[in-house]
Amino acid sequence: MVSEIACPVCGNKVEVFDICDHCGWHNSGPGETEDSVQGPNKMTLKEAREAYKKGLKVS
Ligand SMILES: [Zn+2]
16 A cells, blocks of 8 residues: 655655655655755755755755
8 A cells, every 4th residue: 555645845745755746855754854865865855845945956
């Protein structure tokens, strides 16, 4: 069974541990932290949220 969460960056529905179709963020599931770079992401969650708000690309 696939579980979905709201993307921590943009709020779009995304599968746990998958890449968001909307913003490109790779979520790290429930254990995600704001200040460390995890998985294939090149920015922290905090930076990704800021980039998204400014309309920049999340990576
Ligand atoms: Zn997203």
